[in-house]
Amino acid sequence: MVTYEFNRESRLLTPGQFQSVFSKPSRYGSSHFTILITANNTDRNRLGLAVAKKRVKLAVQRNRIKRLVRESFRLKQHDLPGIDIVVMVKSGIDKLDNSEINHQLEKIWRKIIQRQKR
RNA sequence: CGAGUUGGCCAGACAAUCGCUGCUUUAUCCUCUGCUUUCGGGUAGGGAGAUAAAGGGGAGGAAAGUCCGGGCUCCAACGAGCAGGGUGCCAGGUAACGCCUGGGGGGCGCAAGCCCACGACAAGUGCAGCAGAGAGAAGACCGCCGAUGGCUGGCAACAGCACAGGUAAGGGUGAAAGGGUGCGGUAAGAGCGCACCGGGCGGCUGGUAACAGUUCGCAGCAGGGUAAACUCCACCCGGAGCAAGACCAAAUAGGGUUUCAUAUGGCGUGGCUCGCGUUGAAACCGGGUAGGUUGCUUGAGCCUUAGAGCGAUUUAAGGCCUAGACGAAUGAUUGUCCACGACAAAACCCGGCUUAUCGGCCAACUCAAUAG
């Protein structure tokens, strides 16, 4: 039975874990996202978010974007093959609506899955 | 039904599915201690964690800006003085405030009502560029006069000159030129005199006071502005902040160089001095660690009723528990409905202020008025 849970094991928690992703990343991107991934040699995927105050000024918008990314990751996590992910954003993303953000994330997940299968 | 003022309340709703995070209960697993044992275990109590199920909770009126005030924590204690800072009509409220309430004064509005850093420049010191004659108990540039004295003419009355001089009514300069109006007065003028108005000082009356009134008395008037200039007066303020601080584990390896001091010293201490405590301190190089728990939500708390008070507020009784996260929860998708949803999200906690904001509802009051 496949569950769509999202608890603390599915996140990057410490600065050290973030650093390991930043040190040897594969890059993916879209018009408003930059995503870094690296293999973590487990059967779990882990997500870290880096939404800078400089990119998105209002706390309400930052929270909205983080929630959307988490939700999208939660629903897709079983199709991904054991990687650590750091999602960063670019300026202007706070002007997009929910469906547009979801659409961009979908495209990136599909690209990652294709790349990793080879 | 219109126009407006003040106060208070709400902050899309409902359903389904999938998620996040605390709390409570139950079950299973793990673990510690005691007792017992046929060494498999059994039983009682405790602990923290994991999983599952059920129930219940889960951003704001501004959570914001960080502009004030407190609680709390540490600085041995926060004691004295100086420096520095803040507030500023009066009275009250409060834990406290730069906040609030009531009152006074001034301004705006037909009104309900709204707005105001609103102590003292007659304690002292300073400032006012340019312009202007003169800028502070002032000043003759133009103007006015020239009574008096002088000169000229004339027998004289007097006329002329504008020399001495007088003059702040008028012009001009300026942000500002030293009470206003009228009459008298005069050579021309002038609080020079008088009347009224305004203001000052003293008294009296009302008020806790700010202040107001005065048919009372005094003196012709008194010296303008600026204190968000120094200052004076009254009152208040020790410093830092939850990244405060405390605990557990690890670590800080008794390493090197330089400088200061060597006790009338250094440091604690983040203005200085005294006082107090403590006994070396600081900088750089090299090396090592920066994980977890706690502080963390029950509080100047909220609701109802009754009493005190014009009110802010307060007293009593009863009831309620209403987010505590930590790479950071309170969401996503779909559907239905409508007034089509603004500004915007806690990070130790409260009380205010300020700023942003789609709209909706309720109450009291004011104006316009009886037309549709």
Place this chain on the structure above:
RNA sequence: GCGGAUGUGGUGGAAUUGGUAGACACGCAGUCUUGAGGGGGCUGUGCCUUAGGGCGUGAGGGUUCAACUCCCUCCAUCCGCA
């Protein structure tokens, strides 16, 4: 989260007992020199306006005769604290 600092033409940066804002340097534009370029010289350079004049020190108010300067509110940028 807490604490602190700064804001002046296109750029750096002057101007303080409150008294003519934009010194100085760079850049830019025009012009002279040169066959041309470079270099150098000279002139101009915040905005609006025909002129007179008006508006301009991050924004908005206030005090004052007068504000870059003093006071209040807001905005933006930067720095420090484990």
